[in-house]
Amino acid sequence: MTQRWTQFDQRPGTNPLDAECARTLAVLxxxxxxxxxxxxxxxxxPRAAAHVVACDSCGRILQGIATAVREHDMRSSDL
Ligand SMILES: [Zn+2]
Known part of the structure; x- marks a missing residue:
């Protein structure tokens, strides 16, 4: 897996921020x-933790997933 991301990072024209976003989203x-x-x-x-603080887009995605999971857990506990 690490090898695959290394190859992704080195493709010509790849935005390093996009690569970090992709790497973070893969483990979110x-x-x-x-x-x-x-x-x-x-x-x-730690790399994903630092990225979600620095990247508004990934930070919002993390908050959205966390909220959805929390709401799901609350609904499941009501059954
Ligand atoms: Zn990002």
Whole structure:
């Protein structure tokens, strides 16, 4: 997997920010699951943690996924 992203980063004309966004989005669902389970997600994925703080787009996506998961969990607990 790491090799694949390295190749992606090196393609001519690839915007480094887009590559970092793609790398972050690929682990975001895992990141949210770790947060949900009370695991220190930033310690496990420090690169993604730094990126969601620096990138408004990815930060909003993280908040959206976290909100959706939280609402799903709340509805599931009501059953
Ligand atoms: Zn991003």
């Amino acid at each position: 669902h895992v990141y949210v699951d770790l947060l949900r389970l009370g695991v220190d997600a930033p310690a496990r994925h």
